[in-house]
Amino acid sequence: MADDQLSRVFAALADPTRRDMVARLAAGDATVGELADPYDVSIQAVSKHIKVLAEAGLVSQTKDAQRRPCHLEAEVFELMTKWIERYRQQAQERYERLDAVLAQMRGDEQPNHPHLQQGAAS
Amino acid sequence: MADDQLSRVFAALADPTRRDMVARLAAGDATVGELADPYDVSIQAVSKHIKVLAEAGLVSQTKDAQRRPCHLEAEVFELMTKWIERYRQQAQERYERLDAVLAQMRGDEQPNHPHLQQGAAS
DNA sequence: TTTGTCTTCAACCATTTAGTTGAACAAGCC
DNA sequence: GGCTTGTTCAACTAAATGGTTGAAGACAAA
Numbered sequence: 001m002a003d004d005q006l007s008r009v010f011a012a013l014a015d016p017t018r019r020d021m022v023a024r025l026a027a028g029d030a031t032v033g034e035l036a037d038p039y040d041v042s043i044q045a046v047s048k049h050i051k052v053l054a055e056a057g058l059v060s061q062t063k064d065a066q067r068r069p070c071h072l073e074a075e076v077f078e079l080m081t082k083w084i085e086r087y088r089q090q091a092q093e094r095y096e097r098l099d100a101v102l103a104q105m106r107g108d109e110q111p112n113h114p115h116l117q118q119g120a121a122s
Numbered sequence: 123m124a125d126d127q128l129s130r131v132f133a134a135l136a137d138p139t140r141r142d143m144v145a146r147l148a149a150g151d152a153t154v155g156e157l158a159d160p161y162d163v164s165i166q167a168v169s170k171h172i173k174v175l176a177e178a179g180l181v182s183q184t185k186d187a188q189r190r191p192c193h194l195e196a197e198v199f200e201l202m203t204k205w206i207e208r209y210r211q212q213a214q215e216r217y218e219r220l221d222a223v224l225a226q227m228r229g230d231e232q233p234n235h236p237h238l239q240q241g242a243a244s
Numbered sequence: 245t246t247t248g249t250c251t252t253c254a255a256c257c258a259t260t261t262a263g264t265t266g267a268a269c270a271a272g273c274c
Numbered sequence: 275g276g277c278t279t280g281t282t283c284a285a286c287t288a289a290a291t292g293g294t295t296g297a298a299g300a301c302a303a304a
Contacts (some may be wrong), residue, residue, distance in 0.1 A: 011136035026212040064279040074213035090148040091196040188250040
């Protein structure tokens with residue numbers, strides 16, 4: 001997998017177990033053991049999942065005696081939404097532009113949107 | 123990998139090459155060959171990437187003679203943003219609640235943390 | 245019909261991933 | 275000190291991923 005953060009975040013959330021853990025953590029911090037409880041896999045496996053989430057910057061861990069409470073880091077979500085929004089919006093605009101062109105082709109002669117340009121991507 | 127759509131979408135976007143293709147497609151439809159052009163990998167590899175994006179519902183392909191123009195399907199983005207927003211918001215609220223509790227424990231009149239700028243607790 | 249272009253399929257290889265078990269480490273409890 | 279609890283590390287396995295090359299399918303052009 002690629003080593004940039006966005007890739008790590010998307011990859012981390014591509015696993016339903018890990019998304020589930022994020023959901024759990026959104027409701028409140030939890031230790032590794034507490035997080036592992038609902039699942040039918042070894043605690044080591046859960047520990048690995050948490051490591052993946054942590055390396056993506058989605059959770060942080062602190063120390064409490066032997067325990068390692070996990071905390072959701074919500075800021076990273078913005079990294080994703082920003083990326084998503086950029087292209088969602090761009091696609092939306094393009095769609096609307098196409099719509100205008102279709103309207104024009106349908107015969108109305110408003111000379112308003114003369115340029116349907118498919119430039120190279122950035 | 124898990125077989126639910128959300129997993130497929132996240133997994134598809136975990137690859138920078140595929141994110142790049144999405145960016146390209148947001149600017150306009152493109153054939154497989156056109157998409158492959160900027161990259162240093164075989165056209166078959168690109169074809170596979172497109173297949174992954176298509177199976178995630180991010181891209182659709184139509185027919186134009188031998189060509190297979192790819193089109194970005196922006197609706198799927200909403201599936202992601204919905205999931206993300208849910209937990210981002212939840213975590214944010216929890217954070218603010220915690221903040222209020224801390225303020226209360228401090229016994230006092232300063233409702234805000236220094237690092238929590240917005241959302242005056244009321 | 246033959247040839248060339250665009251794309252996908254199939255088989256293969258190297259690397260990564262998600263899981264396992266067993267051992268180790270660290271801190272509280274007796 | 276010696277046990278118990280919570281977590282991680284290490285080594286291993288099976289499956290998935292991203293890449294390759296070669297062949298084949300589908301269509302256009304000659």
